[in-house]
Amino acid sequence: MEQLIKELRLTVGGNGDVSIIHEARWHLPISSYEVSFGRVKRFKMDVLMKMLLFAFQETDIHRAATLADMLLVEELFIRDLIDKMQRTGLIHLEKKGYKLTAKGIDYLEKGIFEEDMEAEQTLILYSTVHDMYFLSEDNRIPEGGGKLPPYRYVAEENIDRAQVVELLSNEGFNSEEEGFQILVTEVTDHEELEAEFIPCIEFQLYDQKQDLFFARVWNTMTSHWDEVLEKQIEEHEVVKWREEMEEKKLET
Known part of the structure; x- marks a missing residue:
């Protein structure tokens, strides 16, 4: 860490006008979650299922045998398909016969069919300051952060499940095979x-030529300067830095 700080000092102070x-060194707390999520296997709806849904939409049908006679298909096959559509919430039985649910109407219009898959789990990290989620396995947290004081502008935490779904969808948990897609749904x-706890290194700087105060913050997890943290510190403190400098001038 000390060698890194020396190198960063040379970088930020490379311009003779900047002092x-x-x-300071502090840690940025990062929340860690184990999330359970659902996925579906999405198929293009086959012709027979479409025919059954159209029939239920247009005609009052109670019995699988009636459809089997109409379509010249084995009754057992029709019964299995009806059970499958009931189980997945595409149809329900009323007094007049089988009717499409709102989900069934939607799937029929889109020409798709989805089957639920077993729930899965993964570990994610969340930075409240950045309002950003990322996979734990893709980001190694440097050691030693817990021994440093905490960052002074940590925001309140409130997990956003929609953002987590977007993260998982973009990070390889969605896939496409021949004939179907696998999609994260919730x-x-x-x-x-x-x-x-991510160790961070902060420099408060003054450019004498431009009469400008600014901050640079090195994020040791990303190994990059962190513009989000820099901007936040500047918004809260630049006025104070200038006031402190003016006070020192008056004292001398």
């Missing part, structure tokens, strides 16, 4: 685990 007025549950 370091303060530097986060069904989440459990908060022990927080992680």
